[in-house]
Amino acid sequence: MKCVLEWLERTAEKYPEKIAVEGPQSRCTYAELLERSRRIGSALAAKIDANTPVAVYMEKGIDTVCAFFGIVYAGGFYSQLNPELPPQRLLQIEEVLRAPYILTDRESRPAAAAIFPEALLLCVEELKTAEIDGALLAGARETMLDVDPLYANFTSGSTGVPKGVVVSHRSVLDFIGSFTELFSIGENDRIGNQAPFDFDVSVKDIYSAVAVGATLVIIPRSLFSRPAELLDYLCEKRVTTLVWAVSALCLISTVHGLDYKTPETVNKVLFSGEVMPLRHLRSWMEHLPKAAFVNLYGPTEITCNCTYHRIDRSRDYEAGIPVGRAFPNKQIVLLDDQNRRVTEVGKTGEICVRGSGVALGYYCAKEQTERAFVQNPLNERFRDVLYRTGDLGRFDENGELFFCGRKDFQIKYMGHRIELEEIEKRMSEVPGIERCCCVFDAEKSRLYGFYLGTLDKKELFGTLKTMLPVYMIPGVLKPVESMPMTKNGKIDRKELLRLAKERKGEKNGTT
Ligand code: AMP
Secondary structure, three states, X not given: OOOOHHHHHHHHHHOOOOEEEEOOOOEEEHHHHHHHHHHHHHHXXXXXXXXXXXXXXXXXXXXXXXXXXXXXXXXXXXXXXXXXXXXXXXXXXXXXXXXXXXXXXXXXXXXXXXXXXXXXXEEHHHHOOOOOOHHHXXXXXXXXXXXXXXXXXXEOOOOOOXXXXXXXXXXXXXXXXXXXXXXXXXXXXXXXEOOOOOOOHHHHHHHHHHHHOXXXXXXXXXXXXXXXXXXXXXXXXXXXXXXXXXXXXXXXXXXXXXXXOOOOOOOEEEEEOOOOOXXXXXXXXXXXXXXXXXXXXXXXXXXXXXXXXXXXXXXXOOOOOOOEEEOOOEEEEEEOOOOOEOOOOOOOEEEEEEEOOOOOEEOOOHHHHHHHEEEOOOOOOOOOEEEEEEEEEEEOOOOOEEEEEEOOOEEEEOOEEEEXXXXXXXXXXXXXXXXXXXXXXXXXXXXXXXXXXXXXXXXXXXXXXXXXXXXXXXXXXXXXXXXXXXXXXXXXXHHHHHHHHHOOOOOOOOO
16 A cells, blocks of 8 residues: 555545534535545645645644645645644744645635634535546655655744654554554444544544445534533444543543443543553453453654553553554664663663654754654664654563653653743743743643743733743743853752742742
8 A cells, every 4th residue: 555545545435424524413424425525635736846844724623634735646745734723833843844725615714714814725525526536636645755744733842943753654554553553443333533633642533434334423622621422422422432532531530520421332442652550440340341452652753652552451550651563664772872672670760763654754854853753773784764752661571661851851741741941932932031941740740831031921921922822831930040050050950840849839920
């Protein structure tokens, strides 16, 4: 196979009338998904060259999936701009991406026009009724290679600018093939999509469904702040498969949502993104006694996940839940500070990943790409790319990998991957801020922003809201008279964290 379109075409031929994507009010069959994608592709193919990025600015839904496939039919690759993000961040992304067109829908068009006044906007409702131009589509298809990009997903960048992880068809074909097979995802499954489409967890939902002919059930974002309605929806839609972020599962278990209603059709729960708290996992397992549970691990840069661990109901997991073993065609190598391979049981090293899942790099960011996607230091004989995750891990005596935290200042907060330096860079751009530093109290899952400067914290909060997504704004902003420093002249983050813990209970605007 060369590209993901082959999955769509094969499935549309096998199950033309099967529901491909279903939302709260509407649904579309595989035959319709194929046709609309080809129409969008025909309209776009005349406008773009091969491997051109096309941005998609609209809420996730049936049309968004059609837009993704349409862009691929045209020979381009897509990047989802999440309408939830503040305009400044979207502009930063578009500055990196420089997509010649932004595909939007009627509902999102006014907002898109306001944020990107210079951009060429295209409306999906118009494109999906365009004439199919077989010759044009064939031309675009002919030059397509499996190593060409399929999408670019933007993630937090320590330089202050989001990084666009570019992933090829090959990586997705490679990963989703193993993923659906290992976890027996089949045509009878109904996959309940939780993840936003700019987050790579959604890649597993979309492409697993299309690869095997399952149904992708879109769960509207708003339901994640209304757990009872969310559970009603899962039951009503007879969802069988949850490929969810840990934070989303915990959202339900925190409020004991499963006591209100258990979505009994769910037979697979695959979670990822951060360490799953055992108490929450147990609650889910008790309510779904027959379901399979899997811990998935990996960053966007290696295409979704590189290791997995099937939860064993007879094990107590008091020593932690392993992230497990590598997926087929992916290898985990632990490296120490001197780039030597760590093989000893229990010794910690940086988790590095080899294999076809390794992304093509960061879009238009050569230096950052070279820093993270490196030549395997253990191999001087041929080109052998290794992605350095920045995560620390150790193997136990059974060869199972355990996640042991980060080497740097990347955190997971409310399910989002955040580089603390990105918040600091943006915060230091605010007039009136001389210096700042962010620390994260992982125990309490609380983000603190300390700053030197004259600005009132309410004002600072207001300004940050226009620059950063809500989940990146420190819950506590605290002016300080001086920054504590280490002997080496760096801001003393440990001391700040100590101060932060002392100040617990304070919230923006309340003190
Ligand atoms: P993202 O690229 O947003 O998927 O975030 C990837 C990062 O999330 C990884 O590099 C880890 O730091 C963390 N992560 C992902 N999955 C897990 C897991 N199962 N357990 C612990 N941390 C995880």
